[in-house]
Amino acid sequence: MPRTERHGRSPDGRVRVVDVEIPNDVRYIERVVELVRRECQVMAYGQRQLMLNVPVALTEALSNAILRGNRDDPAKHVHVRAEVDAERLVVEVGDEGAGFDLEASLIDPTTPENIGREDGRGLFLMRKLMDRVERLEAPHGSVVRMTLHRE
Amino acid sequence: MSFSVKKEGEVVVVDVEGQLIVGNRQELKQKVLDELERGEKKFLIDFSQTGYIDSSGLGVLVSLSKKIREQGGELRLANLNDDLKTLFELTKLDTLFQIADTRERALQSF
Numbered sequence: 296m297p298r299t300e301r302h303g304r305s306p307d308g309r310v311r312v313v314d315v316e317i318p319n320d321v322r323y324i325e326r327v328v329e330l331v332r333r334e335c336q337v338m339a340y341g342q343r344q345l346m347l348n349v350p351v352a353l354t355e356a357l358s359n360a361i362l363r364g365n366r367d368d369p370a371k372h373v374h375v376r377a378e379v380d381a382e383r384l385v386v387e388v389g390d391e392g393a394g395f396d397l398e399a400s401l402i403d404p405t406t407p408e409n410i411g412r413e414d415g416r417g418l419f420l421m422r423k424l425m426d427r428v429e430r431l432e433a434p435h436g437s438v439v440r441m442t443l444h445r446e
Numbered sequence: 447m448s449f450s451v452k453k454e455g456e457v458v459v460v461d462v463e464g465q466l467i468v469g470n471r472q473e474l475k476q477k478v479l480d481e482l483e484r485g486e487k488k489f490l491i492d493f494s495q496t497g498y499i500d501s502s503g504l505g506v507l508v509s510l511s512k513k514i515r516e517q518g519g520e521l522r523l524a525n526l527n528d529d530l531k532t533l534f535e536l537t538k539l540d541t542l543f544q545i546a547d548t549r550e551r552a553l554q555s556f
Contacts, residue, residue: 321469346498347529350465354500358468405538413509416501416537423536 311337311379319371319390324357327375331386334379341446348443349384352424355417356388356439364390364437382445387431389438449474451481457488457553462496466503475506479513487519490552494525504539511543520544524552 304311311334317323328350335349357373365371377386403409404416421428427442449470450461458481466474478489491507493499507523514521524546526534534540546552 321467324467324469325465343529343532347532350498351500351533354465354467354498358500358502362468410538410542411508411512413505414501416504420501420533420536 309380313375313377313379316372316374319361319365319367319369319373321358321361323373324354324361327357328353331375331377331379331384334377335384338379338381338445340379340384344443344446348424352421352441352443353386353388355421356386356441359417359439360388360390360392360437364392366392383426384443384445385440387438387440389433389436391436393437449477451477454490454553457490457556458486459490459492459549459553461492461494464495465497465499466506467498467500468502471503471506474503475510478510482514482517482519487514487517488556489514489519489521490524490549491521492524492549492552493527493530494549496527496530499530499533504533504537508539508542520556522546522552522555524549 313330313334315327315330317327331353332345332349336345340349357375360373361367365373371391374389375386376389377384401418402415404412404419409415418428421441425441425443427440429440431438431440448463450463452459458478460474460478462474481489489510511521522544525548526545531540534543534545544555546555
């Protein structure tokens with residue numbers, strides 16, 4: 296079970312919030328994705344966004360945080376905060392690692408020399424499926440923020 | 447989420463039920479590799495009951511495709527919904543795999 300879990304609406308009812316902290320374990324990914332996806336569904340996001348953009352990009356961000364940021368360390372945690380309103384989803388995924396350079400991590404997995412590689416598609420998909428992906432400075436780790444405008 | 451494996455004629459058919467993501471990709475890989483070790487050569491992965499696939503799920507498909515080819519076998523994919531098709535197009539993996547619209551067409555294509 297996630298260590299903390301809060302979700303609900305902002306006082307004015309226009310923003311829906313998911314705020315969870317999960318153990319550093321990839322088995323929690325689906326549950327977090329479902330929480331965020333449900334809030335997007337309530338806000339009438341498009342079917343493709345609900346079935347492709349949100350789940351895939353968020354799964355990538357979570358597995359990066361768990362396996363790379365926190366180096367698969369079971370003692371660590373991942374914090375997810377999503378704010379969804381009628382215009383956009385902003386989701387932040389924070390880990391306890393040193394972070395990575397989003398620009399330096401950019402490889403094109405679709406080129407003939409890379410297409411047969413097993414890895415290297417995670418950040419590419421986050422960028423393709425979200426309108427904006429950015430890394431934020433955080434006092435005790437690294438945060439990736441993704442923004443998607445409602446279709 | 448789970449994977450069911452059955453034999454249809456000479457073809458090993460794997461149904462992916464639910465997601466194919468970082469948390470369960472190894473299970474799919476192992477199931478297919480076990481069949482490959484038993485000497486099976488023809489594989490079909492059916493996505494009609496699949497939700498979404500992440501980059502590590504795609505990576506496992508790429509890896510299996512190579513391993514099957516190395517053993518002189520063939521891999522086909524079938525029943526990608528529109529969102530999964532988009533995922534394969536974005537990553538250009540639609541150019542790497544033989545993808546059929548239906549299970550029947552995939553089975554006939556071997």
